[in-house]
Amino acid sequence: MSDKEESVNVIVDLSHWEEGVDFKLAKEDGIQGVIHKATQGLKYIDLTYAERRKAAEEEGLMWGAYHFGVGENGKDQAEHFLETVGDNSQVLLALDIEENQNGKNITPEQAEDFVAKVHEETGRFPLIYGSAYFLEDFATPTLTKCPLWLAKWGAEPTLPVGWRNWILWQYTDGQTGPKPHEVEGIGACDRNKFNGTLEELRDFWIS
Template identity: 80%
Template sequence: MVENVIIDLSHWKQSVDLKLAKEDGILGVMHKATQGLKYVDPTYEERRKAAEEEGLLWGAYHFGVGEKGKDQAEHFLEKIGDASQVLLALDIEENGGNNIMPEQAEDFVNQVYEATGRLPLIYGSAYFLKDFATPTLTKCPLWIARWGESPMLPKGWNDWILWQYTDGQTGPEPHSVKGIGPCDRDKFNGTLEELKKFWLTGE
């Protein structure tokens, strides 16, 4: 059973009503928190509060760049606030040449694990993640980006936990969510019960 109840957002999506999104069946939100060593998404804190008021599951992701992974993780963890019930993720993708490198991603993952006791999700496309199939990174749950009829696993991963199947324009329907409009939507590889358990405990 695959549940289609997750969206992922950043400040680029300006009009967001999470009350209406919940009424439309959304249960969880992955939101950009930080990027690099200094950037903080200006909508993160306000939207987390709104999500928690609606009883939505909350997740935070960091957009990795070509800087020290440990320092990026510390910046991320400092800015997200209480992480005890927050699903964490590292976004690995093209960044104008200033891309995070596998060793930097490993340092990020290790620092998050040391601080929280949980491995973050790794987000990316099968094509881009092909160079990140290290023993450390492939232990992390996979959040795969593929705007097509089915997810495609990158080398090194045997399964996926989240699948970003549309950016709101490309990929299978549905693309839109009430209160938000066309947006990134994600499927969870399991039941609703398994989703809630994984989100809060990592198991």
């Protein structure tokens, strides 16, 4: 998909850090999709993940899951992620690549192993989330096959080397970046634009 003028601002990404989430109110405020932290590293599971998935799907929201990558075996991280997610046939999958403040960062080789395992098990490439700065060492032939979920809290997206377009753009963390920052039923949070129409978003989500 090329970078178009047309985009839809209907996606949030969440983790246990957001409290008191009401998906009914969020949907009424225009949210169509939620990407939630599922796992990190080899053992960690976000304890709000399963309950919130059920609640979001009951409201008819599209559901996504992301794994926060760390400097451990990539295949093992992918297995932990997929086991936690369970049925992923309708779930958008993503690998979060950013600084790990509690240990070693994931390496490009570990990220490749993660992606390869997810592709082997699901037939799909996960999204790669990250900033242009942090992803500058991750522009490998395997990783650039993955759709880009760009983190850039500013007025315009900035692509990392190796990717020609973005599919999702996290334009705010709820404080920095263009407005709107908030969502009814959630409050200030990470908000994301999709590079296309709502119909294209629905097709992409389960492709």
